[in-house]
Amino acid sequence: MWKFGFKHLLIISWMAVLCACPPKIDSPYFDKSHLSVANWNIINAQAIAKLNKPSYRIAVIADSHANYQPLLDAVMSINATPDIDFVVHLGDFTEKSLPMEFSYFMEIYGQLKIPSLVVIGNHDAIDFGPKMFEQMFGPRNFAVDLSWLQLILLDANTLETGPIDYPWLEQQLAQGPEKYNRRLIFRHTNYDNHIHHTQEDSDKFLELVEKYQVDMVLNGHRHTAGTIHYPRWISHQVSRVEGEAFSLIEVSEKDLVILNCKKGVCANAEAQTPAS
């Protein structure tokens, strides 16, 4: 009498695993097979520049960490939303900067049907994270020139990768308001985060934002959405991806509109009063 037992279950599991033909990954600490993606931001920035539009609709997501299913839901939701030109992920797409986490992220993020950019978050910048980020996405500080619009992707993870590269940032911003009508800075940590930034550091950033007339600074990190309208610029914090959440920025030379979207429904972001 043939009985189904634990050993048969083992054999079936073994056959199933063999059929999946898993790749050879050398180490949990690093593996070359995960580095098939290279210069993602550079290639996608070129694709975005080719759009050459008078206005852009930018979807911004953040802090997906190891929440791969919510990230996939957000990606599908963005794919289903019409007229979005490109996507920016504000960082923290891993939990511990592990090589397989980079791969899990790219498996999903790569399903976007429109160009996309990635900012490095603090969780992506530990261990080999910065090196892997540079290998896969390109420089951690990166500027995108869209004729009238300048996008700056900034590594602001001071505890992990060191101080913000202010000389580089100022060099980018100094290209003059005569060249760009709009300027957006995308960073992971909020500029007034006192764990990552000293008061001096925050003041230096604000000084550059005001001096060079940056229109908007976007950040993630805190997992909740929030918008503050300062007299000369806007600070917008993007929620984590839970519940298909993303922010939609509609930017043209005349207008700058911020929408918070969740489960396919978008509404104007409510502005908070700046703290005195």
Add this chain to the structure above:
Amino acid sequence: MPKLKLLLLKFYLLSMFCGFSATAQKNEFQAKLSTGGYLGEYAAAVNFLPTQRWRLMLGYGQTEALGEKIHQFNAIGDYSWFRAKRINKHFAWTPITTGMGLVYSPNDEFFIQSPDRYPEKSYYQQTAVHALLLMGSQLRSKFNNVRVYAEYFIAVTDTYLIAQFNNEKWHSRYCCSSGISLIFPF
């Protein structure tokens, strides 16, 4: 790297001509060379078999990463659910072994407690230790009293299992890693 490859080849040839003659039995020691399966790009280990079914492995693995060498120590315990099936005079097959273990990297990039630049020791979860689950199959060969075993195994890490637990519908093609080993009984 070519030096290591040459060393592995020398070790393999030496073991082929040394003429190991013991049969698989209790308290046996084995040398093991492997690649992949999260044990390292190049890994060497010593197996100890306290019984015919249990096996304890202690080893070292190395992986090249963006110009740096990552070192890791591997400790695995596994169990053979089936006795080795004799195929013919020269070959026997152990269909399935299962194992679990820990790997640890002493490299400075990885940590048990968050380095001093972070506000707390537990600011980030540790990154130096990983748990592994393994499943393998072993082909044993014996020619002129020289025994060499080949093993194909698949490993999954705690990272994937935790992510899988937290993401009901999600699964990844990077869930597992396959590896191969050559085993030389002493």
